[in-house]
Amino acid sequence: MSSLALSELRAPRLSAIVLGGSAGGIEAVGTLLAALPERLDVPVLVSLHIKADSKAHWPLVFRASRAPVFEAEDGQLARPGAVYVAPPDYHLLVDVGSRLSLSADERVNMARPSLDVMFESAAWAYEGGVLGVIVSGANADGAAGLAAIRAHGGRAWVQSPETAQASLMPRAAIGAVPDALVLSLGEMAAALASWEP
């Protein structure tokens, strides 16, 4: 499976990676960020369900990441080789040219940030150039967004439900995107690590 995942990373050329999760998602995303290749040449955007008043300091939470980690700022350009994480209580969206924007619109699937909101904007901004990844979570958020990514020709990975701390989110994503590549975190990490962008 890792070799299949690796070939998805390689061609056609990737423009961005978007990662999302909920319960158990912080650990899972942390594992993937730690496996990013040295010469990463695309931006990585992350949305995780966490409490609105969380004081999470993302660069510290993801200190094991091999790429620099920032809390996403409104209006900022996401640069290749860096990771941008949605702040608590805001949706993270991306536009053509990797310009980030935040929104305080209503919660989607009871979540802000919502994975659907980020994924749908990424499907628009990058079309076939985006890889959407859904990891552990106990909510169906992200499934519709991942389907939008596929519909625009992008690539989809989902953590295999039996290896996820919470399986509802991966299961919903697989239900919405039956042809998504279903992988363990280890397989995803191995593919990322041996990817030579």
Added chain:
Amino acid sequence: MPTDRELFDLELGLLLEAIYQRYRHDFRGYSRPTLRRRLTQALASLQCESLSELQHRLLRDPAVFTRVLGYLTVQVSDIFRDPPFYAALRAHVLPVLATYPSFKLWVAGCGTGEEVYSLAILLEEAGLRERAIIYATDVSASALRTAELGVYELARAQEFSRNYMEAGGARSLSDYYVAAYDKLGFDRRLRDNVVFSDHSLATDHVFAEVHLITCRNVLIYFDQALKDRALGLFHDSLVRKGFLGLGSKESLRSSVHSGSFTEIDRDNRLYERT
């Protein structure tokens, strides 16, 4: 042949121009990703195939425009949203306002009014409410009606109260509202000195000299040019040493006006006009 996505954006630009020409509401400087999302929702609810079809309908039928406006101006807030912001106002701003015999506040983009009532309560507890005039402005007439009514879903009371306590509230929030059935209504006295008015940060101008402006989670929906326009209005409206409070993820960085303000409290996005 342009792609569907290129067509959507082309139609989006035309729709915003049509809305501006026909109804004088200017959304041309709003953030595209959010506009796409909100208008996609409007298309579904109004059962339109394309933005062109929606444009055709709203040019002819003001009722359709009113519904679209509801999608474009959706704004979500809470009573004492981001409690530390209000604690910061109490610490840094109220003592200065207390030195004036009378003063004015402007809540720019007040939406359905949660911030207005929060400020009124804050002033009340500092014994300053009667000295204040609060201008509460928004582009949405329907949001302003809700704001003026001061009636919210009772289901939100728990969160409102928790925010109020975290912001350092001195009493119980229920002292300020009456609950009936599934609604809660804020005490009318809180809006004695509040002027609700239609005002657009995109097209309107300075209307008063004020001592504090709060504009929270509004600028994130604007592109840089419109952000700069709004911040220019704020600068021109504030007295020297007047205060500006932004949303917790908004800042003056990358604005042409960043040099015209100094930071009072970075975490709480509180600034002072120089």
